[in-house]
Amino acid sequence: MENKPKFVQSVVCKDCDEPVELNREIQVGEIIECQNCGAEMEVISLDPLEISLIEPKAALIRYAITFLFPPLAGLTAQALSKLIR
Numbered sequence: 001m002e003n004k005p006k007f008v009q010s011v012v013c014k015d016c017d018e019p020v021e022l023n024r025e026i027q028v029g030e031i032i033e034c035q036n037c038g039a040e041m042e043v044i045s046l047d048p049l050e051i052s053l054i055e056p057k058a059a060l061i062r063y064a065i066t067f068l069f070p071p072l073a074g075l076t077a078q079a080l081s082k083l084i085r
């Protein structure tokens with residue numbers, strides 16, 4: 001599968017159905033933000049062009065994993081090491 005950037009004029013927002021102007025090259029995995037409603041969409045494929053709405057829930061989970069889990073794991077390890085001592 002080719003994974004070259006592709007020039008795309010606009011996409012239709014998955015959330016509010018408004019056209020989102022791009023007028024630039026996009027790549028698979030790129031995040032597109034709707035100017036109308038602020039929804040974030042990920043480019044799934046370019047040929048055919050397919051975008052997927054990033055669910056707020058999924059974004060939250062991603063946020064949790066990125067920012068909350070490592071400190072929590074650190075705290076748990078600290079607590080465990082105190083218990084062992």
Ligand SMILES: [Zn+2]
Pocket residue numbers: 013014015016017018034035036037038039
């Ligand atoms: Zn939108």
